[in-house]
Amino acid sequence: MAWGGEIIRRLTRAHRTGKTNRKKFDEAMGRHAEMVARLEELEVLRAQDEVVAATQRKELEAEMAAEKEARAAEKQALGAELERANARAERVKEDFLKSPEFDSLLAKKAWGYFKDGFWGCLAQFRSNGYSEEEHPASFLDLQQALEHLGDDEDAEEEEQEEGEVGDGTEVNTPNSPKP
Structure with missing residues (x-):
């Protein structure tokens, strides 16, 4: 019977180990099912997140694209x-340039x-020692120069009128300023 007791003990131990393994297996399968x-x-x-993100x-x-088109x-x-x-602005500028x-x-x-x-020129002449008494220069007198300028213009107009009326053989010589 000793031999039979040893077998029962081994079988009991194997049965307990099998039960423990079965229990651990069931627990592992449960955790596996939960994880799956x-x-x-x-x-x-x-x-769902991918669908939302794609949308x-x-x-x-x-x-x-709409913002880009708007811009x-x-x-x-x-x-x-x-x-x-x-x-x-260019038209206004041109009008202004033509305006009185x-x-x-x-x-x-x-x-x-x-x-x-x-x-300035007159002051320079005077500072360089050119006196009006020694060197009379009619162009230094502004009033006289302006009057002379008006006389030259009148004379040119008269000569042009005479040249138009005349036979055209006269040669118009340019007027030089009179001292």
């Missing part, structure tokens, strides 16, 4: 407005340059 279920749930969530991406791309249209409109403004106001401003500026240059 969790994995499937995560895969479903990931698929959002398409919406954002469409929004960006291009705005840029084109601003470019056209700039061209109109430049054209208008511009001629008046130009004459004032030219007169200012002439006057400053004349008085």
